[in-house]
Amino acid sequence: MTQPMVRLSGLYKIFGARDKDVLHHVQGGMGKEELLAQHKHVLGLNNINVVMQAGEITVVMGLSGSGKSTLIRHLNRLIEPTAGEIIVQGEDVMQLSEDGLRHARQEKMSMVFQKFALLPHKTVLKNAGMPLSVRGEDEVTCDREAAKWLDRVGLSGFENHYPAQLSGGMQQRVGIARALTANTPIMLMDEAFSALDPLIRTDMQDLLLELQKELHKTIIFITHDLDEALKLADHLVILKDGCVVQQGEPQHILLNPGDPYIEDFVSDINRARVLRVRSIMTPLGGDKVPADAHGEVDVNDTLESMIARSGGDTSHAYIVKDGEQTVGTLDMTELVRALVPRVASEAGARQS
Amino acid sequence: MAFYDKLFSALGLSEWCGTSDDKAPLSLADLAAQAGGEEASGPFVPIPSFDNLHESCNRIWQSRDVTNGIEEGFLAAKPVLKTVLDPITQPLSWILDGALWLFEATPWFIMVPLLVAISWYASRSRPVTIFVAVSIMLLAVVDHYDVAMQTLSIIFVCTTISVLFGVPIGIAMSKSDRLQKSVVPLLDLLQTLPTFVYLIPLIFLFSVTESKLYGIAIILYAIVPVIRLTDLGIRLVDRDVIEAADAFGMNDRQKLVRVQLPLALPNIMAGINQTIMMSLAMVVIASLVSAPGLGVNVLRGIRNLELGVGIVAGIGIVLLAVILDRVSKAALTRVDKTQVKH
Numbered sequence: 001m002t003q004p005m006v007r008l009s010g011l012y013k014i015f016g017a018r019d020k021d022v023l024h025h026v027q028g029g030m031g032k033e034e035l036l037a038q039h040k041h042v043l044g045l046n047n048i049n050v051v052m053q054a055g056e057i058t059v060v061m062g063l064s065g066s067g068k069s070t071l072i073r074h075l076n077r078l079i080e081p082t083a084g085e086i087i088v089q090g091e092d093v094m095q096l097s098e099d100g101l102r103h104a105r106q107e108k109m110s111m112v113f114q115k116f117a118l119l120p121h122k123t124v125l126k127n128a129g130m131p132l133s134v135r136g137e138d139e140v141t142c143d144r145e146a147a148k149w150l151d152r153v154g155l156s157g158f159e160n161h162y163p164a165q166l167s168g169g170m171q172q173r174v175g176i177a178r179a180l181t182a183n184t185p186i187m188l189m190d191e192a193f194s195a196l197d198p199l200i201r202t203d204m205q206d207l208l209l210e211l212q213k214e215l216h217k218t219i220i221f222i223t224h225d226l227d228e229a230l231k232l233a234d235h236l237v238i239l240k241d242g243c244v245v246q247q248g249e250p251q252h253i254l255l256n257p258g259d260p261y262i263e264d265f266v267s268d269i270n271r272a273r274v275l276r277v278r279s280i281m282t283p284l285g286g287d288k289v290p291a292d293a294h295g296e297v298d299v300n301d302t303l304e305s306m307i308a309r310s311g312g313d314t315s316h317a318y319i320v321k322d323g324e325q326t327v328g329t330l331d332m333t334e335l336v337r338a339l340v341p342r343v344a345s346e347a348g349a350r351q352s
Numbered sequence: 353m354a355f356y357d358k359l360f361s362a363l364g365l366s367e368w369c370g371t372s373d374d375k376a377p378l379s380l381a382d383l384a385a386q387a388g389g390e391e392a393s394g395p396f397v398p399i400p401s402f403d404n405l406h407e408s409c410n411r412i413w414q415s416r417d418v419t420n421g422i423e424e425g426f427l428a429a430k431p432v433l434k435t436v437l438d439p440i441t442q443p444l445s446w447i448l449d450g451a452l453w454l455f456e457a458t459p460w461f462i463m464v465p466l467l468v469a470i471s472w473y474a475s476r477s478r479p480v481t482i483f484v485a486v487s488i489m490l491l492a493v494v495d496h497y498d499v500a501m502q503t504l505s506i507i508f509v510c511t512t513i514s515v516l517f518g519v520p521i522g523i524a525m526s527k528s529d530r531l532q533k534s535v536v537p538l539l540d541l542l543q544t545l546p547t548f549v550y551l552i553p554l555i556f557l558f559s560v561t562e563s564k565l566y567g568i569a570i571i572l573y574a575i576v577p578v579i580r581l582t583d584l585g586i587r588l589v590d591r592d593v594i595e596a597a598d599a600f601g602m603n604d605r606q607k608l609v610r611v612q613l614p615l616a617l618p619n620i621m622a623g624i625n626q627t628i629m630m631s632l633a634m635v636v637i638a639s640l641v642s643a644p645g646l647g648v649n650v651l652r653g654i655r656n657l658e659l660g661v662g663i664v665a666g667i668g669i670v671l672l673a674v675i676l677d678r679v680s681k682a683a684l685t686r687v688d689k690t691q692v693k694h
Binding site: 076078 | 593596598599600601614617
């Protein structure tokens with residue numbers, strides 16, 4: 001495997017004046033509450049080890065206070081870690097000089113913010129061109145690139161408006177266009193869609209996936225919304241109280257929650273819409289393809305579409321294809337079983 | 353027998369105090385006693401002031417020694433201060449005199465249209481511009497055009513200098529909490545010190561015939577709001593926007609010029625408006641130390657009890673104040689509008 005785009009190892013962040021002095025308590029196993037009670041320091045991140053692959057969307061999910069926004073700000077050192085390593089494209093961000101860091105922020109990482117953080121006194125065009133003009137590019141280049149990306153996010157015609165004249169969703173499109181104009185391999189998105197209403201949020205998620213299909217950026221996406229996380233993630237990292245509770249492929253986490261906290265989380269998800277055939281099929285053993293198959297399905301079909309297709313008949317079975325190749329079989333009984341969260345199936349039924 | 357004798361003997365300090373010394377300057381109480389021909393009879397326990405303690409102990413100062421001390425200290429420091437401050441502040445005299453000459457030498461038929469054009473450019477508001485034209489002509493009709501221009505030239509120079517110094521000081525304060533903590537009490541002092549008190553040490557330091565004397569007094573008084581509001585304005589800039597500027601790798605200068613100053617501009621403009629108003633207030637008082645302009649006529653009104661002269665000059669000052677306020681406020685709202693366009 002090639003070198004990962006970003007690697008965080010042994011990352012700690014403690015908020016407080018003497019963070020280095022109390023670090024050994026945390027490394028010795030002291031929790032967030034104890035640290036606050038005994039040393040008046042707040043534990044932000046506790047031994048984070050995450051690898052982010054190039055071209056993937058890594059989603060960091062957690063509730064408020066879990067340290068997810070703190071985590072993303074370590075990548076471009078908007079927040080200084082207490083201890084640990086941050087390696088971006090093989091380069092240790094912690095070793096960078098002030099100039100080197102600024103250079104990295106200009107050329108390697110761009111950021112999209114929850115509250116958009118556009119310049120209110122500049123037009124949409126100038127806002128989108130800001131990353132280039134910071135680098136010292138001439139105005140013609142800035143405007144040309146900015147116009148190109150504004151068009152790409154569906155904002156052509158609004159170049160000379162001011163941010164306050166646009167709706168929230170459109171402002172965030174400007175935010176995304178600004179990050180794309182920077183033309184950096186890494187995009188950091190800090191709860192980028194959390195301030196938008198649900199319909200617009202879905203639009204923006206689709207836009208992001210569509211852009212990603214052709215641009216193949218390394219995206220680090222922060223969210224508190226599990227539906228959003230499952231929709232976008234190639235790699236999902238779940239944070240709680242500054243610790244990584246579980247990380248991995250989202251479908252895998254959904255089917256095999258490693259912790260009661262995550263079980264609780266995933267139990268409220270519409271599994272039929274999130275889970276895909278490949279996660280629950282029976283891989284092909286030998287060559288025996290069932291003769292009574294009702295048809296062929298793609299590995300990436302959602303269970304929802306399968307239910308619609310079978311008309312709810314659990315006796316059906318299908319052959320699963322990945323492109324031309326037959327990779328497994330799907331029994332509708334298996335499918336129905338997968339729809340019930342593990343914790344609920346063990347308890348018989350979820351008490352509500 | 354003074355009241356506090358017993359205290360000093362109880363403390364065993366009688367010797368240190370020495371014997372009564374009649375050469376000491378008279379205290380206020382003594383003067384009162386001489387005038388009334390009888391010994392001062394204060395309250396049962398006199399307040400332990402310097403004068404009262406001095407009666408029992410010669411070693412203790414009298415109150416007038418304090419004021420004398422300040423005066424002597426200031427006079428002792430004066431030569432040094434003067435050699436340092438005189439050359440530094442000399443350009444201010446030149447600028448003030450130059451501006452005064454320029455405003456007076458420019459013929460009215462150039463000056464008035466120019467002022468009206470400036471008000472239009474700054475405010476882009478027809479009512480304000482018309483008001484400015486009418487007011488200036490009103491002043492001219494009652495032969496107050498020249499004095500009004502003198503006042504305007506002083507305000508122009510003092511406000512410009514206040515902005516030139518005040519904005520950088522405000523920026524520096526917004527960058528450093530420590531600097532802010534040390535400058536704020538000074539600003540409070542400048543703002544609360546009665547305006548006449550500024551003049552006293554300045555008169556000692558500089559000659560009354562020099563124009564920098566009133567220039568310094570006006571600037572010290574008027575610079576405060578622009579400093580305060582620049583500091584405040586930059587500190588109030590949205591933290592998220594600053595973070596975005598950092599995230600895209602702006603350096604400190606880019607951040608200041610592209611983000612902080614433009615976003616703080618409405619506050620800075622409000623500070624400049626206040627600075628103009630305060631220099632206008634001070635320019636009247638500065639006429640006591642030979643500042644020319646409408647203030648001189650007000651002063652004449654007070655000194656010679658020429659009611660009409662004083663009141664016409666006073667109304668002239670009000671007109672100038674309203675002109676300056678309206679034009680700068682209109683400019684402020686214009687700046688504000690580019691911020692939040694809906």
